[in-house]
Amino acid sequence: MSSVIGHRFLVPYECNVCQNLVRGGVITICGHLFCWTCLWPRLSGNGAPQCPHCRHRLILHEDIVPFHGEGPNADSDDNLSLAQPGSVPRPTGVLADWPGTKSPGGWTSTPC
Ligand SMILES: [Zn+2]
Numbered sequence: 001m002s003s004v005i006g007h008r009f010l011v012p013y014e015c016n017v018c019q020n021l022v023r024g025g026v027i028t029i030c031g032h033l034f035c036w037t038c039l040w041p042r043l044s045g046n047g048a049p050q051c052p053h054c055r056h057r058l059i060l061h062e063d064i065v066p067f068h069g070e071g072p073n074a075d076s077d078d079n080l081s082l083a084q085p086g087s088v089p090r091p092t093g094v095l096a097d098w099p100g101t102k103s104p105g106g107w108t109s110t111p112c
């Protein structure tokens, strides 16, 4: 059977950027899983945010939600890891701020 994605199957918990088991994961609206620290550098400073895997247009704050399942290698500290540039914390999945009202520093982080 042919696949539109390619010969490689998506592996559960595998980041689509670094190909490692995801740590501090987020899921995009298109269903792709990434480490937050892998995804954010690909969203910032590159025009309209897109899913690095399928190029789906992403709306920050709305189309990226945290992946609380985590992977086998996940550590509780992963939730606190900040993505560069800008030391941006992982999105919480809660719309604390709507676009346009958010602070320049990035997303508001609240503990679960
Ligand atoms: Zn990754």
Ligand SMILES: [Zn+2]
Pocket: 028, 030, 031, 032, 051, 052, 053, 054, 055, 056
């Ligand atoms: Zn995608």
